[in-house]
Amino acid sequence: MSRHKLIFLIIAILATGFIATSLVSYHVSRLSIHNAIVDSTLPLSSDNIYSEIQKDLIRPIFISSMMASDTFLRDWVLDGEAEVDKISRYLQEVQTQYGAFVTFLVSDRTSNYYYGKGILKQVKPGEERDVWYYRVREMQNPYEINVDKDMAHADALTIFINYRVQDYAGQYLGAVGVGLTVDSVQKLISHYQERFKRDVYFVDPDGVIRLSGSKQHAVGHSMHKKPGLAGIFQQVLAKEGNHGGSFQYEDAETQQLVNVRYIPELHWYLFVGQDEQEATSDIRQALHINLLLCLVITAIVVTLTHVALRRYQDKLEKMATTDTLTSLPNRRAFDVVINVFLNENERARSTLAFIVLDVDHFKSINDRLGHLGGDHVLTQMARTIKANTRAADFVCRWGGEEFLIVMKDCDEHNAMLLAEKIRSAIEHELVDYKGTQISMTASLGVAVARAGEKLEPVLERADQAMYAAKMAGRNQVSVSRA
Numbered sequence: 001m002s003r004h005k006l007i008f009l010i011i012a013i014l015a016t017g018f019i020a021t022s023l024v025s026y027h028v029s030r031l032s033i034h035n036a037i038v039d040s041t042l043p044l045s046s047d048n049i050y051s052e053i054q055k056d057l058i059r060p061i062f063i064s065s066m067m068a069s070d071t072f073l074r075d076w077v078l079d080g081e082a083e084v085d086k087i088s089r090y091l092q093e094v095q096t097q098y099g100a101f102v103t104f105l106v107s108d109r110t111s112n113y114y115y116g117k118g119i120l121k122q123v124k125p126g127e128e129r130d131v132w133y134y135r136v137r138e139m140q141n142p143y144e145i146n147v148d149k150d151m152a153h154a155d156a157l158t159i160f161i162n163y164r165v166q167d168y169a170g171q172y173l174g175a176v177g178v179g180l181t182v183d184s185v186q187k188l189i190s191h192y193q194e195r196f197k198r199d200v201y202f203v204d205p206d207g208v209i210r211l212s213g214s215k216q217h218a219v220g221h222s223m224h225k226k227p228g229l230a231g232i233f234q235q236v237l238a239k240e241g242n243h244g245g246s247f248q249y250e251d252a253e254t255q256q257l258v259n260v261r262y263i264p265e266l267h268w269y270l271f272v273g274q275d276e277q278e279a280t281s282d283i284r285q286a287l288h289i290n291l292l293l294c295l296v297i298t299a300i301v302v303t304l305t306h307v308a309l310r311r312y313q314d315k316l317e318k319m320a321t322t323d324t325l326t327s328l329p330n331r332r333a334f335d336v337v338i339n340v341f342l343n344e345n346e347r348a349r350s351t352l353a354f355i356v357l358d359v360d361h362f363k364s365i366n367d368r369l370g371h372l373g374g375d376h377v378l379t380q381m382a383r384t385i386k387a388n389t390r391a392a393d394f395v396c397r398w399g400g401e402e403f404l405i406v407m408k409d410c411d412e413h414n415a416m417l418l419a420e421k422i423r424s425a426i427e428h429e430l431v432d433y434k435g436t437q438i439s440m441t442a443s444l445g446v447a448v449a450r451a452g453e454k455l456e457p458v459l460e461r462a463d464q465a466m467y468a469a470k471m472a473g474r475n476q477v478s479v480s481r482a
């Protein structure tokens, strides 16, 4: 497998592994957040809001019950409702004492609606605004909670506790009670909205939003005009017992989760919603960081692998093309570079010279010093040749005790000069081996490549020249003339 293919495979394996694990963990976290919101977070918020509302309503119920059983109030009605001042002062007093928004009394006998400032009006059976009174009059329960507009306070939306008043014999006398502004509920909604980043709003059975802390679900908007919510509202209404539940819908391409609960005291539905996208923004950020880390890790692994492979390959190439004894390039290295030399030579229309060098009587050196001694002499010989050639010349170990020198841009005359220089250097050098001084000679054959001449013939000529030098008595240079 090529290095590039291997690196591509590593990238593919790492990227697939990293992306798969990141995506799987993202989806698992998202699912668990989704389930947590649907199963516990939203129902819990809804429970909390509901219990806060109930808590807020207990005090006014208690005040209303106290008023309904008050002997002064009942006696005043039974005594013919004389001196309106007295009852309005009473109502005013209760209002300031207990911090109620409004206090009222409706007498069944006179139909008068009393409040802190006197008589507000008279209730009438056909009046839409007075429907509540006739409902209270007929009801079995001692009180009801009703959300309505308060006429005494410019039709402000008010939560009324309507308590039945009876005389000492249990005969119905009228209705009494207090009203609370919906401000406290509104504050509660805003508090939840800000603290838990949830949409909190109340919807009446007609689908109109009555109280809201959410900008998207403003007061007065209708559920039926909201594409995702309309269906949910229908489902809630269709459910038996008005129990509500958890739902989800798409809104402006984001997934919305909502919990709906019926608040019997208000006859409204409490909606607590959450944008799933917003709730999962942290894990989405974590996914992006994960993917970025994966990218960085993949890049590091790939770079390290590339560098390691490159070094290993270079080392292998060097090992394959270097002679281990002399550290000179070997014949394989010659095969690689010679084509480059030949091409360059042809392009430059220059001359390429070859020198084949063979150590004289090397067998006898081996015999005398042993094989290791022979190796030592060969290593030394390589150094001497290298020391007497230019950096641009190519020197390699050609075979056993044979060396080849290739010189670019070199004519026969210069090749002969160099060969002679090397021969002389070898002749005058004494190699020390374990205290024994060894002198050597070498025979060299020179051949210069003719224009267009192939490699084999010129090498053969250099070889023949070297043999000629041997034949002529060794320790000399011979040239093969083309």
Ligand SMILES: Nc1nc2c(ncn2[C@@H]2O[C@H](COP(=O)(O)OP(=O)(O)OP(=O)(O)O)[C@@H](O)[C@H]2O)c(=O)[nH]1
Binding pocket: 325, 358, 359, 360, 361, 362, 363, 364, 366, 370, 371, 372, 373, 374, 375, 378, 399, 400, 401, 470, 474
């Ligand atoms: N120590 C050592 N000996 C080698 C190596 N390679 C070849 N030889 C020996 O070099 C010797 C070459 O001997 P011959 O080819 O007979 O030639 P020669 O003794 O040099 O005689 P002429 O070339 O005729 O001057 C052989 O005995 C080889 O075994 C090597 O790497 N190390």
